[in-house]
Amino acid sequence: MLPVIETIPLRQMASGDRLYLQLYKFIGAQPGKKVYIQSNLHGAEIAGNAVIHQLIEFLLTINDTDLAGEIWLVPVCNPMGTNERAHHFSPGRYCLYEAKNWNRIFWDYEKEADNLIVFTKSQLNIDPKVVRQNYLTIIQQQFAKILGKINSPSGVPYTELFGYKLQNISLDADYLIDLHTSTNQALDYLYYFRNRDDSAKYFGFDFGILLDKYDGDAFDEAFIKPWLALEACFKELGRDIKFDVEAWTLELGSGMQMNPDSVAKGLRGVKNYLVQKGVLQVSNLSDDTKTHEMTFTSSSKRKKYYAIAGGMIQSRIELGSSVKAGDKLYEIFSFNKEGKLPSVIHVCAQQDGLVYDVATNQAVNEGEFVLGIVS
Ligand SMILES: [Zn+2]
Known part of the structure; x- marks a missing residue:
């Protein structure tokens, strides 16, 4: 037709x-x-x-x-x-x-x-x-x-x-x-x-x-x-x-x-x-x-993780991974301008869930989206 x-x-x-x-x-x-x-x-x-x-x-x-x-x-x-x-x-x-x-x-x-x-x-x-x-x-x-x-x-x-x-x-x-x-x-x-x-x-x-x-x-x-x-x-x-x-x-x-x-x-x-x-x-x-x-969940159970520091995201968990509270999600390394050596921050999951969305950009300003977990 x-x-x-x-x-x-x-x-x-x-x-x-x-x-x-x-x-x-x-x-x-x-x-x-x-x-x-x-x-x-x-x-x-x-x-x-x-x-x-x-x-x-x-x-x-x-x-x-x-x-x-x-x-x-x-x-x-x-x-x-x-x-x-x-x-x-x-x-x-x-x-x-x-x-x-x-x-x-x-x-x-x-x-x-x-x-x-x-x-x-x-x-x-x-x-x-x-x-x-x-x-x-x-x-x-x-x-x-x-x-x-x-x-x-x-x-x-x-x-x-x-x-x-x-x-x-x-x-x-x-x-x-x-x-x-x-x-x-x-x-x-x-x-x-x-x-x-x-x-x-x-x-x-x-x-x-x-x-x-x-x-x-x-x-x-x-x-x-x-x-x-x-x-x-x-x-x-x-x-x-x-x-x-x-x-x-x-x-x-x-x-x-x-x-x-x-x-x-x-x-x-x-x-x-x-x-x-x-x-x-x-x-x-x-x-x-x-x-x-099919797994059903709700939008109130989505948790978005925003960068807690500015820097570069590395060692990020793969899209589609299941995580438990306390599992490491990613690292941020940051260069400071305070005369100190670079620092690495480890960020862990606050809750169990599925990593359903991750940022394309691995450079983040503080407060930018890194990944999303749904439980
Ligand atoms: Zn859209």
């Missing part, structure tokens, strides 16, 4: 040139869920582009009768981030002009849903599918107000314009997948939200991190938090509803790289997820996720 391809103007630059988003819509023969997948929101995190590229190649080989619903794909979803360079390196994590993280800029309806309890009470005896539609309509009405600001003479800062453009094409999705990597070097894992453990297993990853502590205004959070809030509100009023709305952030290895294993794992995971959710109706995809053991 062929996709419908749309280009969406994003921004005009000082030179007069324009940036665009390009959206690939694969539309199935049968109605069904809408899946939205984007990659490269952070500029250095390019592995997801390979996943989308291979997903497009795969979808071209199937028939529209093999697809229920729609799959919308937006690779290189943040041209400003993707194209940014500092010598060979892609920084691309922040909008430098506004000093904002590109993944902390999104509009979150939950923050302005002051009358959620009133709405929920009005929906207590209504079919969940209708509730889903009623609530989505309210979210969309509120979201549409941003367009008024964008089109006003005073305009909006670029991050707001950019956030609007991405959310405008994803807000009504049922399943949303945001493909990231570490900025540094990391394992493959996924972030998920409460009550979605069962679907998390479909991706076939070794471990998943429950977002029990929010960073605020991230793309996945902004999408699903209003729905989690509504579920919680129903629960308080004695009605158990779980909407079939899911958001995932897949972390596919290291920044500035497209590690073939990470890409393959991401692609296999996304395909299997789509099969398990009934979107892709192809029978010949292998599924080892039913027996795959």
Whole structure:
């Protein structure tokens, strides 16, 4: 099947040139869920582009009768981030002009849903599918107000314009997948939200991190938090509803790289997820996720280690190692300017866990990231 391809103007630059988003819509023969997948929101995190590229190649080989619903794909979803360079390196994590993280800029309806309890009470005896539609309509009405600001003479800062453009094409999705990597070097894992453990297993990853502590205004959070809030509100009023709305952030290895294993794992995971959710109706995809053991932990159990002195990191423990409290993690050697010989500091683990992320740069100023452990 062929996709419908749309280009969406994003921004005009000082030179007069324009940036665009390009959206690939694969539309199935049968109605069904809408899946939205984007990659490269952070500029250095390019592995997801390979996943989308291979997903497009795969979808071209199937028939529209093999697809229920729609799959919308937006690779290189943040041209400003993707194209940014500092010598060979892609920084691309922040909008430098506004000093904002590109993944902390999104509009979150939950923050302005002051009358959620009133709405929920009005929906207590209504079919969940209708509730889903009623609530989505309210979210969309509120979201549409941003367009008024964008089109006003005073305009909006670029991050707001950019956030609007991405959310405008994803807000009504049922399943949303945001493909990231570490900025540094990391394992493959996924972030998920409460009550979605069962679907998390479909991706076939070794471990998943429950977002029990929010960073605020991230793309996945902004999408699903209003729905989690509504579920919680129903629960308080004695009605158990779980909407079939899911958001995932897949972390596919290291920044500035497209590690073939990470890409393959991401692609296999996304395909299997789509099969398990009934979107892709192809029978010949292998599924080892039913027996795959997945470790679940939560974001509050992540511990980031920051350099306790400036200097050079050496003898660092390997990415993917399991550590016990007290095990040595790394050494820092520092030259001083106090007329003394160089010193070496040994840094040990405060807790048991798995080393899931390590810095690419072995030179650190005091207070810079060295490695991350999840327990
Ligand atoms: Zn990222």
